[in-house]
Amino acid sequence: EIVVTQSPATLSLSPGERVTLSCRASQSVSSSLAWYQQKPGQAPRLLIYDASNRATGIPVRFSGSGSGTDFTLTISSLETEDFAVYYCQQRSDWPRGTFGPGTKVDIK
């Protein structure tokens, strides 16, 4: 099974700051990686798929990069509505797709 890790576990930031979240797979997943945002009491929302493609309706301040085993989600300038937990998911062995443990972005 492909293991997915994320770092850091928690980030405390202020609105307007640039955010970089990391995701690492235990073996190459090519570009088969997605990022999700989840707010308390809500379902996850797909942000990025295939490592760098923004999903429908996702603001341009969200961008993804990487391939193989190392991936990054960048938020260019944090908005108040961006404080949430972010998960990455590999799907190289579709449909089996392991999620990372998540990174919580909270307000400093």
Place this chain on the structure above:
Amino acid sequence: EVQLLESGGGLVQPGGSLRLSCAASGFTFSNYAMNWVRQAPGKGLEWVSTLSSDGVGTYYADSVKGRFTISRDISKDTLFLQMNSLRAEDTAFYFCAKDQFGYPVAWGQGTLVTVSS
């Protein structure tokens, strides 16, 4: 607009059974693979099961294989998850999600399953 509405969750004793439903609307249900993903309270996400778009291929996480069965009724645009031999560790919110581009792109709000005596 894609809408997914889960139902069927509740409290069940260890060893018991439960059947979850997910009513879909806003898209051609029979054209898409569908997923179940769960989340234990306060924990992370875990992929549970996927049904292929042709309704034939069924896939399960090792943690539920042999106990859970995914299916659909295309006449009712509804996805199901039959859960048998439930364990305490199956306690979670269960989300159904439409698959597109190889990923869960649209999610329901979830239904809570609690396995406890």
